[in-house]
Amino acid sequence: CNMYLRNNIKYLIPVISKNFVNPDTIFANNQMSLQDIEIYGFDYDYTLAFYSSHLHTLIFNIARDILINEHRYPEGLREYDYIPNFVIRGLHYDVQKALLMKIDAFHYIQLGTVYRGLNPVPEKEVIAMYEGSHVPLEIMSDFYGKSSHGHTMKQFMDIFSLPEMTLLLCVNDYFMKHNIDYEPVHLYKDVKEAIGDVHVRGIMYRAVEADNEKYICYGEQTHAVLRKLSKNGKKMFLITNSPFDFVNRGMNYIVGKDWRDLFDVVIVQADKPGFFNDRRKPFRRVTDKGVLLWDRIHHLEKGQIYKQGNLYEFLRLTGWRGSKVLYFGDHIYSDLADLTLKHGWRTGAIIPELRKEIKIMNTEEYVHTMTWLQALTGLLEQMQVHQDPASQTVIQQWINEREEMRLRTKDIFNAQFGSLFRTYHNPTYFTRRLSRFADIYMASLSCLLNYDLQHTFYPRRTPLQHESPIWPEQTSTGAMNIPFRKSA
Template sequence: MTEARPLTAIPTTPATEQLVLPIEDFLSRPSTPGIVRSRRVFANRDMRMSGITWVGFDMDYTLAIYDQPQMDRLSIDATVDKLVRRGYPHFIVDIPQEVDFAVRGLLIDKRFGHILKMDRYKHVSKGYHGFRQLTKDELRGLYHAKKLRPATPRYHWIDTLYALSEASLYAALVDALEKRGQAVDYAKLFTDIRECIDEAHRDGTILDAVVSDLPRFVHRDPDLALTLHKLRSAGKKLFLLTNSRWPYTEKMMTYLLGGAMVEYPSWRNYFDIVVVAATKPAFFQERRPLLERIVSERDEKVRPATFPLERGKVYEGGNLHDFERALGVSGDQVLYVGDHIYGDILRSKKESVWRTAMIIQELETEVHAHQACADDFEQTLHLEDTREHLEDDLRFYQARYKELSRLIDAKPTGNGARLTELEAERGRVKRSVERVRGLLRAAESELSVLERRIDSRFHPFWGSLLKEGTEESSFGAQVEEYACVYTSRVSNFLAYSPQQHFRGARDVMAHEQGG
């Protein structure tokens, strides 16, 4: 065994001594693989897992990671079938569908039939009508003259993976109906789509298809059980809080966790409390009663829950106030893990002090695209720096041109040579202005090419999920504001200690950047 090297002290004042760590030795060690970036847990703000007593989980799109293209095709087919039954023309069954068209964070304008993407300041920067991209002039004329108010009946947010099929189908139908010369009531069309897809969920058209072929629609994560076991082994208590009803929850959770570890005879053994049909976000806002679901082979019924809540039982409904009382801990000792920016993350953060972890299934693709754009990002920064210097030069030459013009207009008397000299210099300055403007146009043009190329690497229609131009997208801003940490899947926590201190990045303001 190598003897540890002692820390050496630098002589200072008697009151303080500064220790020098052997940093050079540390840096000289061979690097370790670490955690692949696409599977990391990213922190928006500091969170100490050592202070977390309870960890709660949503089920759909959180513990259960769905195959998105398969789910979108299923949802679209079921919705189109119901639209035809409502009287829509039969040809819509055969129109091309772009199942990869939509991303989360989009806004549907039901007045004009547009689908929009905004940055964090509600500035509309991209938009489509059907599958035709709106021009900058169209966007400016409709959305830049006055403040956009998304929280009105005119607009509808697409903020869940579940809702992507609605936006894709809406764009396809607007496109197909208008190409056939049919007048489209954009608001009614979207309402009909929403009602039909909700009906397809209620009557079992979609859920029955999923349950009948779970391997087709759901990815079974082999590390999920180990992740939950690791948290339990560290003394954390776990709860499941899902909007899904009991029959679907039972089948899905059995598929995800059943038989995964011999220590757990049933998936219910992983959790200390199980709550189904929670109706989030109402769970965080209203005072609905908590019920106990009596599950037996012969019958199922519900009755008012009694406290304390018991491990092994199944509960239904409920509300934040009663649930926190049942947990017996203060809010910041609870970490809730979910995928829905509004129902799981935003509302729990606004109505409680629960810590929040958001599962962003698209994050792995987002990280890979970001890494693939490394050279383009570097070139973009270089061009932006060049542009800033050129703008400084332009301001200097324009100010000098105005100064020279004032001197020439004053017509200095008795000194023709001086006037000729001033006019010659003004000519040189004017040429410099034109040269710098040309360089600026070239830099702007190259930046536009880079931005389009970067966007296409993230998503062919909308670019990055979490960014829009140089700003965060409206979706990215919500993730930053309401999610304490975020990651692509629950099992990513397996690589971290259950006592991990997640540290948020240092905020940097504009005046602190650069040299």
């Protein structure tokens, strides 16, 4: 039977292979029509501005040197360089145990993805530490992914966190290799502070400003999206945590010196997610030279730059409320969660990793592996009722082979942690939050160029576990054969 399936899998693959997913698709978690959207809002970093991998190396190196020079960490840490693609976004870090891991939507640790330093922790050791593989709610990260108020887990949700995770692993690795006793909580706080200093002191900002060509990518595509929205009479605003001079230089590079003409409101150093919840901070106007003015703000004027403030005052001054507003950001918690839960804005998540993962899923190797994996799973489900020794021997062989293939599919995406979106068959905790807080998601803003501004996004209807799949399997609108807007 096993050999029969292997010999006939080739007849299944051509059918499945036709369903390649276009990486430039916009995917819907919730039905949404662009026809209803009058106002478009944007974060800046990794939304309007995309950065090259050089930036992660820069952040890692500067933070590592801060640990050595200012926190008196061992000089030997200079031997560690940034390791691109070692970690992925959405991982959890147990601050007290110094463990980095991937957790699924049901709070279960994906065994084999738990790392202390640069080495995986054996599954038996993980199970012993957590008395299984489930992480109780009370020690999971808080609403914004932070480790606070008794929560011992920190979830790393933004792209800037990749060098921070890598640095945590490298420092842990050095201490363990050299048998140095250390307190994991203090180590975490020191690394967090060093990474924060790279931003707060303006070191990263100055480096990017000095060499935009090295660090900023895809400027032409962002420019095209903004021009398209402006041409169609859409209002636009920018709310970012970055300082004005940094944003101004970046937007001059991406769009041109007239970039402010495209935006009706520009807010810098907003301090999200506090911006969405703290009613106390007033808006202050910032001059082109960066001087902060203290006059009370009665109107948010086009062409002006504002600092801090809060969303409640923003809503009062603009009247931009509810589902006519669509806001894009890369951080699911800081950018999107409060807007969709408390204010009814529509939200769009920018997930650059999508493009790479979709390209992997479109490969023959992945299609072949997943087809056979699904076939094995179906066999196990149907044949487990046979209890005779011969059947049980075959079933155990299938179980072993299935486990090998699950590991293989993980490694296709990332050898350490697998896919950003799945832990084997379950969605990741990251995916769970993405599904809850983002109406739509895409690899980059440039995906908007493929759609008319009257387009309606429909989520795929997939059968619930108790529903019979009696209707033809539907695909996310445009995922396989995108009805892209035709050029005039």
